[in-house]
Amino acid sequence: MKTSLYTSLQRKIIGITLVVSFAPLIILAVTMYYQFAKTCKNKTEEQIEYRALAQAESVDLFLKERIAILSAMADTHTFNEMIDEENLSNIFNVMNSRAGAFVDLGVIDSAGMQRVYVGPYNLKGLNYYDQPWFADVMSKGVFLSDVYMGFRKLPHFIIAVRRNENNKSWILRATIDPNILEGIVRQAQIGSTGDAYLLSKEGIFQTNPRFKGLILSQSNLNTSLFGRRVTVVELENNEGRKLLYAGSWLKNSKWLLIINQEPAEMMQSLFAVRNVEITIIVFGFLAIIMTTIFTTHLAVSQLQQSDATMQELNAQLVQSDKLAAIGKMAAGVAHEINNPLNVILQKTGWMEDLLEEEDIKKSENLEEFQTSVQKIEEHVERARKVVHNMLGFARKMEPHLENVDINDTINQTITILENYARTNNIEIQADLSGKLPIIASDQAQLQQVFLNLLTNAIDAIGKEGLVEIKSRRLDSRICISIKDDGPGIPAEKQKNVFDPFFTTKETGKGTGLGLSVSYNIIEKMGGKIRLKSQVGKGTIFTVEVPIVAPERK
Ligand SMILES: Nc1ncnc2c1ncn2[C@@H]1O[C@H](COP(=O)(O)OP(=O)(O)OP(=O)(O)O)[C@@H](O)[C@H]1O
Ligand SMILES: [Mg+2]
Structure with a gap:
């Protein structure tokens, strides 16, 4: 079209x-x-x-x-x-x-x-x-x-x-x-x-x-x-x-x-002139046609290019708008929910202590009580996680600058997830470039991004598979790609995955905030997150972070 x-x-x-x-x-x-x-x-x-x-x-x-x-x-x-x-x-x-x-x-x-x-x-x-x-x-x-x-x-x-x-x-x-x-x-x-x-x-x-x-x-x-x-x-x-x-x-x-x-x-001379005229006109026509096609092609392809860039910018703008709106709402909601959650958690602790007491121990329903209280605690924990993530949104996410070694950060993240991956028979392979410079960035935020992407990859694979994480330098940027051989993301869903609260995970398991938070963090740093996925083959998320030289002390 x-x-x-x-x-x-x-x-x-x-x-x-x-x-x-x-x-x-x-x-x-x-x-x-x-x-x-x-x-x-x-x-x-x-x-x-x-x-x-x-x-x-x-x-x-x-x-x-x-x-x-x-x-x-x-x-x-x-x-x-x-x-x-x-x-x-x-x-x-x-x-x-x-x-x-x-x-x-x-x-x-x-x-x-x-x-x-x-x-x-x-x-x-x-x-x-x-x-x-x-x-x-x-x-x-x-x-x-x-x-x-x-x-x-x-x-x-x-x-x-x-x-x-x-x-x-x-x-x-x-x-x-x-x-x-x-x-x-x-x-x-x-x-x-x-x-x-x-x-x-x-x-x-x-x-x-x-x-x-x-x-x-x-x-x-x-x-x-x-x-x-x-x-x-x-x-x-x-x-x-x-x-x-x-x-x-x-x-x-x-x-x-x-x-x-x-x-x-x-009138021989007339015919000679006519022939010269025809030759000049034919060559003139050819030159005009060629120049016109060439310049038009150039202009239109440039227009096409700038249109494409504009579209990309527009998409980013829409995404940022959504995030900003959610951020505002999240701040209020998170604050309001966090306190009652704390109270509930305190009270369940208190109930557990009470259940330890003599007379209640004899009760026939003691076990029932204990599992109920545990369930309450579990779900409150989950709710706190949501709130925590939402607060991540609400926080003014100005990066806190320090000297960051990207490869180190990746390795730390892998360590956190190693056990989780192994229990699901999933291998995490790292292919890290030895030529990455130390950059001025926010290590905690970057780690959160890597954590989100790696967790998503492991979750997508489910059982048995391979996750590859690569780091490379590309001119003035560092590119980190996380590739999995999971089920992939259908094309119609690819545009939604960065939306807050978009999740395909069963209720209670995913908040749908991981990718939107990551998107927000990387955008604030002046970088980009891109996604390439093919159903049945797998997904690659690529993160690009600008190389900002650390200040000399
Ligand atoms: N590597 C991947 N392979 C397939 N689908 C993915 C992948 N990464 C993300 N998705 C899809 O994008 C959705 C949104 O991801 P996002 O990280 O934002 O939320 P979530 O993982 O569902 O929840 P949370 O991050 O809070 O656990 C996921 O539910 C999943 O459907
Ligand atoms: Mg996630």
């Missing part, structure tokens, strides 16, 4: 401590993680946005340079100079050595006829009048095409500029190597999941993407999701994986540069 009380107390303390310490830890960890995740996501978006913008600028610059050099060539040469094949070839070489990426170059007259052509295909004489871009370049002056197949059946794109000369217009047209453009775009591909490509307004790939799709095929990305400058969106791809897309329109608003990547790859 008591133990379960302590266990539940321990559980409660552990529970409360854990909840109180875990709750803020968990809240802190979760808040920190989400805060960090948010920052991380913002950073990731910013990063991909910046990359898209920077890459779009590179592509813009590339195209702007190509258009600029083509315009410069058209501006600085006349139509007649241009249609000279050797001249055009020289111009083509200059353009490629200064800027590069030009595949071919052609001059087209106002009727749409390609008059001269330098390049790997045989395109001289082709008429572009019906091509949609022809009208465009004629009206706008500068033209950049989407990637298309054209006459050569290979993906390519062209730039063309118009020149007005003597009221006549002609066009200088160049094809750009789409592989070089793709190379520039692909610089923005990062990591194992990153991709970068160009899309036309209609969502057609202008460069080969790294994963799914081919140049000139339709992408399933809706280009209208991407606003004026740079836009970052999170979308699911075909396989249902979430991807972060950043789209940046080129300055000419024709093409959209797309960079995409799996957010998970970009």
Whole structure:
């Protein structure tokens, strides 16, 4: 019952401590993680946005340079100079050595006829009048095409500029190597999941993407999701994986540069932080749990110990109270009874003397008279014993200090009881330590205690048995134990044996005061009496007396 009380107390303390310490830890960890995740996501978006913008600028610059050099060539040469094949070839070489990426170059007259052509295909004489871009370049002056197949059946794109000369217009047209453009775009591909490509307004790939799709095929990305400058969106791809897309329109608003990547790859640092956080929290939890259990166990066991001490003190207090009450009563009763007893004893003596006289001797009932008087004397003696013991209670039992040799006192007590024990076939064995100091104590009182305990042991055995008396030094105390192999004391009676008048002996034989008087004496000396008994095996009474050094004279 008591133990379960302590266990539940321990559980409660552990529970409360854990909840109180875990709750803020968990809240802190979760808040920190989400805060960090948010920052991380913002950073990731910013990063991909910046990359898209920077890459779009590179592509813009590339195209702007190509258009600029083509315009410069058209501006600085006349139509007649241009249609000279050797001249055009020289111009083509200059353009490629200064800027590069030009595949071919052609001059087209106002009727749409390609008059001269330098390049790997045989395109001289082709008429572009019906091509949609022809009208465009004629009206706008500068033209950049989407990637298309054209006459050569290979993906390519062209730039063309118009020149007005003597009221006549002609066009200088160049094809750009789409592989070089793709190379520039692909610089923005990062990591194992990153991709970068160009899309036309209609969502057609202008460069080969790294994963799914081919140049000139339709992408399933809706280009209208991407606003004026740079836009970052999170979308699911075909396989249902979430991807972060950043789209940046080129300055000419024709093409959209797309960079995409799996957010998970970009948030590696977040996962690293999360793992560190989890490790710290797990170790923190373990440390808290262990410390809590340890300290709680310590506190509760200390509480248990002090409870036990308090209980012992309480029991002693109750015992002393009982003794004090009995003591007061005993003083009065003993005094009142002692006098009449003395008178009765005197009178019986007188009656005995009278019975010795002649005429009464002849009486038939003389023997009857004599045994009656003897019985009266016997019982008065017994009554006097009770009174004597009660007076022992009543006396102020301040010990009278003298030099006491405990072993001597024990030996004297044994001598007194030797005969009594022998007639009952009981052996008294003494095992006395040779290292006991002489102490300042009350020899008569100690002897009374030993006498009571030894008598009890002999009485308990009845006939045939062994009583062992031992003396030992234990730190600052001397321990005397009296052990018998008698019937033992049942557990329910053990708490009563020190009560005054508690006896199991037949009426007239025991007063029930022996143990309570002994208890009183030893307690006054600052010592203790303890009892250990097992029914059927025997009983040990242990007396502990403090070692008080005698005063030096
Ligand atoms: N060694 C023992 N073995 C078994 N029971 C014991 C022992 N010592 C004491 N008791 C029990 O404790 C009771 C009280 O003992 P206590 O010495 O106070 O009184 P008593 O021996 O009965 O009477 P008195 O001491 O006046 O002769 C005894 O009656 C007995 O039942
Ligand atoms: Mg007794």
